[in-house]
Amino acid sequence: MGVFDDLIKIDENGEIVYNQWIEWDHFFITNKPEWLRDILRNIMALFGHCMNCTALDGCYLVTRNMPKQPLHERCDCRKKNITQAIVKRNANAECDIRKFTEYVFKNTQDSKGKNQIFYDLGFNIDDSGYLQTEYNKQALNQYLNGNYVLKNLDRRGQRLAIPISLNGTSFYSGWLLCPEGKIRNTTPFGGWIK
Amino acid sequence: MKKLDLVKLRNDKLYKNFNLVKDMHGIAIEIKYDNADVLFFNPQNVGDYAIANVKIVDLELEKEKLPVELEKELLLRLDDIIAKAKNAIEPIKIKEYDIVELIVEEDRYTKYGIHKGTRGCVIDNNAVQDYIEVDFSGIDKNGEFYGDCISVKIDDLKVIK
Numbered sequence: 001m002g003v004f005d006d007l008i009k010i011d012e013n014g015e016i017v018y019n020q021w022i023e024w025d026h027f028f029i030t031n032k033p034e035w036l037r038d039i040l041r042n043i044m045a046l047f048g049h050c051m052n053c054t055a056l057d058g059c060y061l062v063t064r065n066m067p068k069q070p071l072h073e074r075c076d077c078r079k080k081n082i083t084q085a086i087v088k089r090n091a092n093a094e095c096d097i098r099k100f101t102e103y104v105f106k107n108t109q110d111s112k113g114k115n116q117i118f119y120d121l122g123f124n125i126d127d128s129g130y131l132q133t134e135y136n137k138q139a140l141n142q143y144l145n146g147n148y149v150l151k152n153l154d155r156r157g158q159r160l161a162i163p164i165s166l167n168g169t170s171f172y173s174g175w176l177l178c179p180e181g182k183i184r185n186t187t188p189f190g191g192w193i194k
Numbered sequence: 195m196k197k198l199d200l201v202k203l204r205n206d207k208l209y210k211n212f213n214l215v216k217d218m219h220g221i222a223i224e225i226k227y228d229n230a231d232v233l234f235f236n237p238q239n240v241g242d243y244a245i246a247n248v249k250i251v252d253l254e255l256e257k258e259k260l261p262v263e264l265e266k267e268l269l270l271r272l273d274d275i276i277a278k279a280k281n282a283i284e285p286i287k288i289k290e291y292d293i294v295e296l297i298v299e300e301d302r303y304t305k306y307g308i309h310k311g312t313r314g315c316v317i318d319n320n321a322v323q324d325y326i327e328v329d330f331s332g333i334d335k336n337g338e339f340y341g342d343c344i345s346v347k348i349d350d351l352k353v354i355k
Contacts, residue, residue, distance in 0.1 A: 028261050035219045036258050038235065039200070043264060045241035046275060051322060102291045103315055103329075110293050110315065110355075112332025112341075155240075155322045156345045174329075174343050176318075186317050187329045191339040 009145065019062045019146045021087050022079040024069075026057040031180055051155035053077050058179030059158065060087050062146035067153055091181030093140040099188050100128035114189045121167050131166075135185060138164050139175060143183055148175075161190050195222055198265050200256040201232060203248065212246045213283040219256070223272060233275070236283050241323040245279040286348060288326055290319045294351040296330075303350075306330075306342040313354060317343065324348050 008018055026049075029040045037058070044054045053071055060082065061067075069077055104114050105125040118124070123131060139162045142148060149172070151159040160183065161172040174190035175183045195201065199222045203209070206216040214234060224231040229247050236242035260268070268275075288294065292315070296303060299310040308314075314330035326348055331341035 028264055033258070035202075036200070038237070038240075039219060039221065040260075040264075042235040042240055042243065043260075043268065045323060046243075047267060047271070051240075055322070098291060099317075103317070112313075114331075114333060117333060152342070152344065154345050155325060156318075156327055159343065176327075186327060187331065187343050189333075189339075190331065190343065 018064060019084065020064075021060055021062055021082050021084060022066065023082045024056040024059045024061065024066075025078050025080050026053050027076045027078075029054060029057040031058045037179070049076070052153050055155060055157040056153070056177075059177050060091065060181045061158075061177075065146050065148065065150065067150065067158065087181050088144060091140060091144060091183075093136040093143070093175075093183050093185070095132050095135040095139070095185035095188075097128050097132045099185055100131050101125060104188050117171075117189055118166075121169055123166070131188070134166070135164060135173060135188065138162075139173065139183060139185070143175075143181075159186065163193060164188075195225055195230065195250060195253070195255055197222060197225060198260060198268060200258055200260065201230070201253040202256055203232075203234075203252060204254045205252040208252070209246060209248065211282065212244065213285060214246060214248075221260070221268075222253070223276070225250075233279070234283060238286050238319065239284075239321040239324065242284070242321075243275075243279060244281060244283050245276060246282070286321050286326070288316055288348055288351060288353060290316055292316045293354045294328060294346075295354050296346065296350060297352050298350045300350070303344065303346065306344050308341060308344065312341070314341075316351075321348060326351075 041054050104111050142162045149161040151161050158177040160175045160177055162175050163170050164173045170193050172190040174187035176186050178184055201220055201222050203214055203218045206214050218234055220232040220234040222230045223233050228250050230250055231245050232248050233245050295313045296310055308330045312330050314328040317329050318327040324347055325345040328346045329343040334340055
């Protein structure tokens with residue numbers, strides 16, 4: 001594997017893409033220990049700091065695919081360059097199996113038709129474990145390659161639409177970007193890729 | 195132990211009424227003999243907090259400290275923080291995978307195509323400033339995707355099941 005293999009890639013359109021990673025940094029909020037991070041974020045909330053910014057603190061993003069900085073006037077955030085090695089070491093994807101067992105496969109009314117998408121692809125509730133593993137693997141890989149779409153950003157954080165492929169069909173799944181390279185699934189089906 | 199030290203609750207026996215649990219962290223804001231008033235943040239709702247009187251023997255001092263600049267600002271705002279504090283940590287009344295209905299018609303939701311009466315599924319157990327994540331999206335009879343996954347104020351929701 002070449003030195004630049006993760007930094008410079010050819011995407012599916014044949015275009016050269018450059019993956020320089022940054023860590024979003026809001027002043028005074030530390031990443032570790034996690035309890036201190038939570039306290040500091042709460043203090044920022046008490047002081048009226050922008051919660052969008054504090055939600056982004058500690059998050060890893062590629063420079064070609066990140067929210068604009070500064071986010072607003074008198075923004076206290078900056079970006080710190082980090083290596084792909086740090087991202088790879090820390091990043092992980094977390095998809096709760098209950099997204100399938102208690103949401104998607106619950107019934108048509110509660111899942112609002114999402115269950116049928118998975119039935120049509122040949123899956124049912126017994127495949128939840130497999131789907132959980134597959135989602136974690138594929139989403140992490142896509143994220144590490146910078147293949148995500150920025151969706152809503154608010155006090156809860158930055159949402160990402162990440163492509164997932166199952167049995168030859170691709171669609172977006174919904175994820176929340178968390179500090180230090182963690183992505184957490186919000187919804188297994190977040191729209192068709194157009 | 196002194197004012198603005200970071201502390202951890204090591205014994206929650208006497209504090210169940212305040213919904214405090216062992217290993218919760220807080221900030222000591224007043225030390226009075228054998229007791230301390232401690233500011234605890236709600237682990238389920240960022241921005242929500244309570245101040246509880248705790249015996250010092252039930253607290254463990256953490257080695258980490260708040261940044262000096264934050265301590266200064268906290269001292270300036272302390273009276274206001276104390277005035278607005280709750281007496282106990284309040285669990286949020288909605289949980290993950292509850293089916294909920296939006297009971298208001300507001301721009302902050304309609305801009306995503308979500309209207310009063312729309313139903314969705316709560317997809318996170320944790321709130322931020324009383325906002326929780328709800329998936330209102332679905333597939334229509336033509337197989338088209340509609341709606342979105344957005345933050346909603348807890349009071350704007352009614353639990354259906």
